[in-house]
Amino acid sequence: MGSIASGSASPAEWLVSPYLDRLVGRIARPYGFSTDDLADLIQETRIALWEVSSEVPVTAAFVVQVARHKSIDLIRRLRRRRMALRELSVTARSAAEQSELRHLLNVRIAGLPGRLQELYDLHYRKGLSEREIARRWGIARSSVRWLDRQCWTLLTGDSKARLHTLEGIRRGLLTPVAPPRTVPPVRRSAF
Numbered sequence: 001m002g003s004i005a006s007g008s009a010s011p012a013e014w015l016v017s018p019y020l021d022r023l024v025g026r027i028a029r030p031y032g033f034s035t036d037d038l039a040d041l042i043q044e045t046r047i048a049l050w051e052v053s054s055e056v057p058v059t060a061a062f063v064v065q066v067a068r069h070k071s072i073d074l075i076r077r078l079r080r081r082r083m084a085l086r087e088l089s090v091t092a093r094s095a096a097e098q099s100e101l102r103h104l105l106n107v108r109i110a111g112l113p114g115r116l117q118e119l120y121d122l123h124y125r126k127g128l129s130e131r132e133i134a135r136r137w138g139i140a141r142s143s144v145r146w147l148d149r150q151c152w153t154l155l156t157g158d159s160k161a162r163l164h165t166l167e168g169i170r171r172g173l174l175t176p177v178a179p180p181r182t183v184p185p186v187r188r189s190a191f
Contacts, residue, residue: 020046025042119151120151
């Protein structure tokens with residue numbers, strides 16, 4: 001096959017090349033990974049190259065693309081790990097206070113429309129990004145962002161959010177927990 005210097009090589013040639021480590025390190029530099037994380041990233045890039053068919057020539061652009069995708073995956077994994085550690089490290093409050101706060105939050109979440117409950121679960125409990133949720137639901141990312149704002153405003157008790165939520169139900173973006181109440185017409189007195 002070719003060589004790495006000529007622009008394309010077999011996956012096996014990339015796997016043993018010292019150029020792969022430098023290339024992945026160069027891609028990872030702006031993200032500020034630790035040396036351990038960089039070693040993991042290089043290993044994951046090698047695994048992805050190993051899974052590529054040996055008959056297909058691999059270009060440097062392909063390796064760069066794989067390294068970028070693996071970097072983003074690593075950033076997401078590190079973010080999820082930090083979020084989990086942050087939840088565990090909240091030691092300023094007693095266990096009873098934490099339990100009560102969790103209960104109150106869960107009660108508020110249970111009062112959200114079904115779509116917002118699902119959004120909360122996907123985004124804040126499972127750590128999916130707005131883009132991933134938009135792909136999963138087949139809607140625009142801006143719609144996911146709008147739903148997220150509605151979720152937070154309802155959780156914080158903002159009365160204006162209730163009007164926006166009713167508008168979202170009317171437009172079909174949200175499904176109501178209970179049918180919306182109709183407001184009786186205002187009776188005008190004859191003066």
